[in-house]
Amino acid sequence: MSATVRPMTHDDVVAASQAQVSAFDDLDRRRHETPMPTPTDAIWERIRLRHHHLIDTDPGGSWVAEIDGNVIGCALALKRETYWGLSLLVVDPTVQSSGAGRKLLDASLTYGEGCDRWIILSSSDERAIRLYATSGFELYPQVYGTGKPDPKALPALRNRVRDGSVDDTALADDVDRIVRGAPRGPDHVRMATDMPLFIADDVDGKGYAYIRQDGEVYCLGATNEATATALLWRCFAYAHEADRPVGVIDMNAEQQWAISMAFQARLKVQPAGPVFWRGTTPPKAFLPSGAYL
Numbered sequence: 001m002s003a004t005v006r007p008m009t010h011d012d013v014v015a016a017s018q019a020q021v022s023a024f025d026d027l028d029r030r031r032h033e034t035p036m037p038t039p040t041d042a043i044w045e046r047i048r049l050r051h052h053h054l055i056d057t058d059p060g061g062s063w064v065a066e067i068d069g070n071v072i073g074c075a076l077a078l079k080r081e082t083y084w085g086l087s088l089l090v091v092d093p094t095v096q097s098s099g100a101g102r103k104l105l106d107a108s109l110t111y112g113e114g115c116d117r118w119i120i121l122s123s124s125d126e127r128a129i130r131l132y133a134t135s136g137f138e139l140y141p142q143v144y145g146t147g148k149p150d151p152k153a154l155p156a157l158r159n160r161v162r163d164g165s166v167d168d169t170a171l172a173d174d175v176d177r178i179v180r181g182a183p184r185g186p187d188h189v190r191m192a193t194d195m196p197l198f199i200a201d202d203v204d205g206k207g208y209a210y211i212r213q214d215g216e217v218y219c220l221g222a223t224n225e226a227t228a229t230a231l232l233w234r235c236f237a238y239a240h241e242a243d244r245p246v247g248v249i250d251m252n253a254e255q256q257w258a259i260s261m262a263f264q265a266r267l268k269v270q271p272a273g274p275v276f277w278r279g280t281t282p283p284k285a286f287l288p289s290g291a292y293l
């Protein structure tokens with residue numbers, strides 16, 4: 001039986017989160033990568049929080065697919081002014097390749113009507129790549145870097161970067177207007193509440209960077225590459241101080257400054273899923289967030 005799609009509600013979050021975890025676990029196994037450990041309660045909470053947040057901010061971009069009344073997948077898209085981003089697209093592995101993903105993507109794209117900048121961070125799943133490439137998006141290959149930063153590579157940081165807080169979200173929105181053409185609004189509040197934030201704000205430039213407690217650089221935006229570089233070094237230093245690996249997940253050819261830093265810090269750099277853009281090319285002083293793009 002083929003899937004049908006309908007708008008997602010908060011009641012769907014448990015089933016949609018389960019589909020998300022199963023889909024990415026299956027993808028890791030198909031790619032012969034070490035699957036993520038079984039989610040702890042805290043990780044389930046984090047996964048569900050993202051669904052609830054986007055259902056609240058973007059009910060028109062939140063969709064589920066059902067078969068026989070059971071939720072088997074979801075799409076979460078966000079719209080900030082005229083910027084559209086796909087935060088999540090998953091279908092349960094037991095029913096993949098039967099058209100549900102295409103239906104979910106098409107529904108989420110209708111939500112972007114009138115937008116002029118569109119972004120999708122793709123996994124390496126061949127179906128995902130086909131879906132986006134055949135929906136009017138341009139493909140940009142990416143790499144990701146992980147590992148403990150080499151302390152010998154960490155530069156002495158000029159006092160350009162300070163710790164930030166939710167009080168800095170207006171500044172971060174100003175940066176986003178410049179670098180990606182639209183503010184993040186409620187997403188900055190969400191991220192600044194959930195994880196450490198670093199801020200640069202001086203005559204040489206403005207910018208922000210979020211890093212998750214586990215060391216993943218969550219997203220970064222700056223008015224120029226020098227400021228972006230200072231912020232990313234601060235993230236590397238944060239991971240080093242915490243004795244944790246750092247992860248820089250999405251870097252494409254426009255972000256040579258970040259790729260070069262990953263090599264300088266002796267991170268392991270590997271191919272990642274591509275990023276897709278429509279209506280514009282990738283910003284330079286920018287590392288998108290998987291959840292809030």
Ligand SMILES: CC(C)(COP(=O)(O)OP(=O)(O)OC[C@H]1O[C@@H](n2cnc3c(N)ncnc32)[C@H](O)[C@@H]1OP(=O)(O)O)[C@@H](O)C(=O)NCCC(=O)NCCS
Pocket residue numbers: 023024027088089090091092095096097098099100101102103121122123124125126127128130131134
């Ligand atoms: C990516 C995903 C959401 C797609 O959903 P799906 O229901 O499996 O995909 P569909 O059946 O709609 O197929 C999508 C396209 O891939 C094609 N396709 C299906 N199986 C394929 C395969 N094994 N290899 C290549 N292409 C395939 C389909 O023909 C379709 O293209 P078309 O509409 O032009 O004919 C789903 O497979 C998934 O959850 N994957 C793991 C998680 C993931 O990577 N999510 C994407 C995050 S960006």
